[in-house]
Amino acid sequence: MGTAGANGAMSDDELDLLHRYWSAANYLTVAQIYLQDNALLREPLRPEHIKPRLLGHWGTGPGLSLIYAHLNRLIRNTSAEVLFIAGPGHGGPSVVANVYLEGTYSEVYPDVSRDAAGMHRLARQFSTPGGVGSHVGPATPGSIHEGGELGYSLMHATGAVMDNPGLIAACVVGDGEAETGPLAASWTAPFFLNPVRDGAVLPILHLNGAKISGPTVLGRRSDEDVEALLHANGWEPVTVSGDQPGKVHRALSAALDNAYATIRDIQRDARDAGSGDTGTGSNRTRNRTTAARWPAIILRTPKGWTGPETVDGSPVEGTFRAHQVPLSGVKDDPEHLALLEQWMRSYQPESLFDDGGRLLPELAALAPEGRLRMGAAPWANGQPSVPLEIPDLVQYAVDPGRPGSTSVETTKPLGELFRDLYTGTEDNPRFRLFCPDETNSNRLGAVFEATDRCLLLPGHDGDDHVSADGRVMEVLSEHLCQGWLEGYLLTGRHGFFASYEAFAMVSASMTVQHAKWLQHARELAWRSPVPSLNILLTSTCWRNDHNGFSHQGPGLIDTVLSLSGEVTRIYLPPDTNTLLAAAEHALRSKDYVNLVVVDKQSHPQYLTLAEARAHAEAGASRWEWAGNENGSSAEPDIILACAGDIPTEEALAAAWLLQRHVPDATVRVVNVMDAMVLPPREVHPHGLDDGTFTSLFTDTGEVVVAWHGYARSFHQLLHGRPNPERFHVRGYSQQGTTTTPFDMVVLNRMSRYHLALEALSRMPRQFDGAQALADHCNQLLDAHAEYIREHFEDLPEIREWVWSPPGS
């Protein structure tokens, strides 16, 4: 496997120093979990030194610290740029201990200084209200990964190294996390990483054998079986195993040296050979390079290694009992207190720290320096990212002509913008599209004029735009698409995740966790803002008439609605130009989750680019041309509000029906493109001020709403607005099957006819023509029902009920 280690085997002295460094990290881990005072243990341990609430996870800590210390050695020897990703993120105190030992922590948090006072604070702040939590997270320097919800470490590592040729992401995967679906799918990384242009992921699968209260699957399988599993996934694993520190130190350092050498060999060979591809578009020759077998390390050491072997007669070290706090009730139990003191003194703190609490110089020298320290990794801490230069949207814009008279596949021009973002960043690649095999289906296929789908597996003749050089990331996993993108964004690059709307729920929990990350990270001045997570929901519920009920679900809107308004945005562009304006804004923004919901099919176009920009800026506007107020200052008889492309189409048609049949009634159409203008400003910063809200919706006028999402979820947007009960909302109400597009809006009672009937029923008086229109609507709905029934036996044209533009 590769060439020899960069600096040969460790000397006994080096081993001894490294072991003491590891001891210091373990000591500080225990101190954080247990101590509120006497952190240096310079006096006998007494109950008052013990925290009143013992929280935290010890079990994974020694393994994380061991790996961190050995990576320090590797970095020092090679000057490699390494990102540390702690899959077992609940091992927070050990990662903090290491970042503290290397000096980064005190630079970021000067109060936690590299002396006795700082060490006191380090211990005190952990698991203390307002202090430091037990998981690695935004507050941990050097981290791009929150360790609370397990499963995403390896995909974050993979995304981080894309277009990042110098970076090595060392990713510790716990054997608990390895049982999750998202992690299990992540092992395919080698088939999506190109050694020419991407960096390397070095997985370190840490098997300590147990979770909270039971064994792990991989922890109980043999070395051969676990090696076979990683090998079968395309890696070249080596196992380091043992419970004798000296032997493990030697074996792990050799394994890391070898892994590093192999990584560099792979990269050198690939880069010397070149990418094999320089052309673009159809002249491009496909690079059929297949995946490198990247090194991986399996580390099998006892859970809670160096901790108490037995407590109260039960084995602890090496078992699930070491998972959290191995010694409980220490404040009140003298025996446990003594055991804790014995445990802590086993690290010989006096041989690690001087009287002032400073790490001894010969140990401090083991950490890398400056930006090479993993806690100081610029990629992790949000070094200012290079903005995208976004081409003038005018070249993608659609000329709608008379509103509604032109139809366009709404997402297609966005694909052209994405294409040009790929080509425009060739010198400094920093944009990617991630999509579960649906790029073409979602009408974003123009990107393939600029690049290919990425796959480092043998090509076939029939392949369409698939190559090792491709940078469109398609894999049939929403988890991987989103997770790779998150890793890419958190290291300062830009992108979009495009998903069928319903299946974006697959990774909904990731969206929640990412929003939490951003909410927390924004509060940390030392973290630079990162490009936003942009989620494009296409193939929406309303136009999955062909795929049926399982493909119909606007639930991600609900999920995002409840998150913090500081970090979430929800856009429902009604047409192409508004979509372009929203996408431009999303790509320029930082620290948000931008949800953009729009269908991919051919839909009527309404606004010019200039109008679209103004509409996007306002978030919601009166569409004068669609109503008949003609500048009247009187309140309209009915307001039709709409949000989303299909709801807009139906609401416009309803407005047209009303004006045609009930000309005396005044109708206003309000289009809402930014859902978060609706709630009051204290709920969301986009919330309209009272005056603007009233200028759109009046204070007391009846409003019929056509809403893209679940009908009732809309009401949570309105609380705090005047007389919210006057809003009558139609939206997706969990009705659907394989049917026609128009039947979808009928089944969910959001059709133009339903909207017109609702509007008629809400008008202040019975206008001339109202009954005739009601009869007309009911007749058409009856005819539709008949049509659907008859359809089965005598199939007429499916799009018979296509919208007629207002004013035609």
Add this chain to the structure above:
Amino acid sequence: MGTAGANGAMSDDELDLLHRYWSAANYLTVAQIYLQDNALLREPLRPEHIKPRLLGHWGTGPGLSLIYAHLNRLIRNTSAEVLFIAGPGHGGPSVVANVYLEGTYSEVYPDVSRDAAGMHRLARQFSTPGGVGSHVGPATPGSIHEGGELGYSLMHATGAVMDNPGLIAACVVGDGEAETGPLAASWTAPFFLNPVRDGAVLPILHLNGAKISGPTVLGRRSDEDVEALLHANGWEPVTVSGDQPGKVHRALSAALDNAYATIRDIQRDARDAGSGDTGTGSNRTRNRTTAARWPAIILRTPKGWTGPETVDGSPVEGTFRAHQVPLSGVKDDPEHLALLEQWMRSYQPESLFDDGGRLLPELAALAPEGRLRMGAAPWANGQPSVPLEIPDLVQYAVDPGRPGSTSVETTKPLGELFRDLYTGTEDNPRFRLFCPDETNSNRLGAVFEATDRCLLLPGHDGDDHVSADGRVMEVLSEHLCQGWLEGYLLTGRHGFFASYEAFAMVSASMTVQHAKWLQHARELAWRSPVPSLNILLTSTCWRNDHNGFSHQGPGLIDTVLSLSGEVTRIYLPPDTNTLLAAAEHALRSKDYVNLVVVDKQSHPQYLTLAEARAHAEAGASRWEWAGNENGSSAEPDIILACAGDIPTEEALAAAWLLQRHVPDATVRVVNVMDAMVLPPREVHPHGLDDGTFTSLFTDTGEVVVAWHGYARSFHQLLHGRPNPERFHVRGYSQQGTTTTPFDMVVLNRMSRYHLALEALSRMPRQFDGAQALADHCNQLLDAHAEYIREHFEDLPEIREWVWSPPGS
């Protein structure tokens, strides 16, 4: 591998017959996708025979049909009970074709008869409005699996065979689905299936090489690599590969014969040896049986096999272009029409069906008979399930004494009920608990008095209740926990999935899809109702003060709120006895998703079991003892409503503060245990009638609400109720960190002091004592802020702010 096939190799005659049967299935698949008339092709194909909208997935069909036909042979030869799970569920028409050919379809849907008229209808109904969708789903006889959202086939198969020793679940996994996280994690099934008491899963990984528009990872890997991957996951795979039907038929039939023989060998050996465990509780000896290496088949055949090889100069068969409809525009394109006719005639329909459209007898004889037909599998079609006998709850009930004076870990008695459900069903095992390694953490550990955690891997001495005989399913994957349970339920058994509240979002999309399945399945009279999916959310946002922000998220409530009220229930029991009542109801119910949200920590208890049952029945009740109306018929000055355990505790404390400090004001406390009583009945069948709603909340009185979930999501429950703007809701508002439990309610402004202040501000007049109470609340909140600040340096007791029961 195992003994020889049950019936030896296929004769040439048998091969020819089987091939023709497969041809018939392929023919009917194409007919469904394309034809609205002339289904038997007894006249030349003309444009008017073609459907106006061509939908459906051809690519996976031939593979599914091949496997189905060969499984038919196996069943006929062995009388094995086989469940067919079509992972590539978008291959709906081919599964329908097979269920039709075997006769089940016509029994379930008599209109689709086994003759020319039925075949006409079979073709017409597919992808037609009101007809049959393109995915396998509830309407497909024999299916427990919807093929729309990919990833769950193998976990459904695994759950189906648990406690089902006679069953073989033959699970086709597509190479697209194999890229998903949930599927990737599912390969660990052998470590959770006990050959003594469980049935067998036979995975058939079908590699046709492509997805919608690109290659698959596994499709491009070598046979050796794919075999190594399955082998490394604990299976004994064999590859069947080719594009020559004769050879593939022979190889596949031999592979299935061998796999079947191996399965029976494994089962016989294991069952002859016995489980090695008959005791219970601490006397139980742990059965250390390790996993069998169950057979698996890798089938590599061309995508869209037997379809057009090339269309318009592009290769189709064997490429992504065969994924959906290989020939487009057939109605208008004479060349494509001719190609379609040629393709369909290649199956020689006249040699398959007689003039009346009936499958020729020698082919019909190839299907199994009666209940052994996979479409008629009783386990799949909801054979009436054996109800659980639920012990009298009185033995688990808590005596609360004076309300609020007793504290209990709320979920602990539920664990005792679960324990007794395990022991009470030993003769006919049909209850299991599924939980990601948190059974003890969630205080449900009493189950381990009855059984163990299940794991078929080597045991260690330090293990706590882990054995091969264990039937508590712990794996660190919410996907697997929920998916196994879904498979268990859909085959008629009972269970609970217990999850940390925040991480239930990981499998939220599965919850959506399962609710969709139930909603559809309920409409099908031939499907028996199935036990409900019971999801217990513990370790809730309010009491993840120790784990921090990532562990705090009540989002699954939002997700379930938007689903159909026909199939969803949301219970927020305030204490143990109400939890027991809710759990009993959930376990007895059918066809629901029951979300039960309750924290696991020690909390005050309020209601006796009788009161709890009445409260659960009502869904929401006035708690007279907590207010001071004393039977007055006047409207109270303020109503405090609460839903959820922590909100109840805070609201009760606020009520107590108000009564103590502002005795002249009348206060009503309403506890809502069933969230779905709040919306009008047209939204949810539990919706209170207007009179009852008014009797609780009046029509105009101000209501201060303490709500477990996201604060604003509550408002969607209220739309349609009188004057919804008078409800002032406090709930989780995405604020949290590692802190104290009380600080969590302060951060989210739901503390007793916030509630009291809000109540004071909403009262009809300024009562005596109001200002003093407001000052008191503000002082205490200031003191709390101080306390949190000080906490850091001088840690006082964390639970200083514990609730004082009202009236104390």
